[in-house]
Amino acid sequence: MARSKYKGVGRVKDNEKKPYRAFCDRRHVGYYETPEEAAKARDLQVLALEFLQGREARDFNFSREEYSEEQIGAVVDKLTTPQTPHSNGNGSTGSRFEARVRVPDARVLLACCKTKEEAARVRDLAKMLLQGAPPEAARGLTLDWAGVSPEQLRRQQAPVRAKLVDVRSQ
Numbered sequence: 001m002a003r004s005k006y007k008g009v010g011r012v013k014d015n016e017k018k019p020y021r022a023f024c025d026r027r028h029v030g031y032y033e034t035p036e037e038a039a040k041a042r043d044l045q046v047l048a049l050e051f052l053q054g055r056e057a058r059d060f061n062f063s064r065e066e067y068s069e070e071q072i073g074a075v076v077d078k079l080t081t082p083q084t085p086h087s088n089g090n091g092s093t094g095s096r097f098e099a100r101v102r103v104p105d106a107r108v109l110l111a112c113c114k115t116k117e118e119a120a121r122v123r124d125l126a127k128m129l130l131q132g133a134p135p136e137a138a139r140g141l142t143l144d145w146a147g148v149s150p151e152q153l154r155r156q157q158a159p160v161r162a163k164l165v166d167v168r169s170q
Helices: 035-053 069-080 116-131 150-168
Strands: 009-011 020-024 027-032 097-103 106-113
Touching (some): 020 035, 027 035, 097 116, 106 116, 106 150, 116 150
Antiparallel strands (some): 009 020, 020 027, 097 106
């Protein structure tokens, strides 16, 4: 893959319609028609990872002011939305939903759930733990946590906290 003048963008030979590939932290972001589109997608991915991982992002292709909070939020939601039902490998779709979150240098499978709502609940609990924020202050939550007491929240977060601690200690 040939590099372009933009950071995290390369040109691929085998894709004529969308020959520019964007990548961030050695992860594929997508294919795009122009190098500028790919560079902007890469910048949005960097900003979303900055938000999720709590680290300072640098090395942008374009000015940070070109990206709105809504654009960054959309990428954060895409990165943290529960996966669709998991394929069991023989072409048929099973009935489980994966709850995943990104932590520095890893993508963590938190749980395989029977419903999309259950996967969203597990993911929300992990996001609150990673952000260190109560439900009112945490960003990007899927469910409404207004009726949950702090004690109930702590009890529900215990298994998720254990999973995150296991991943970080590896």
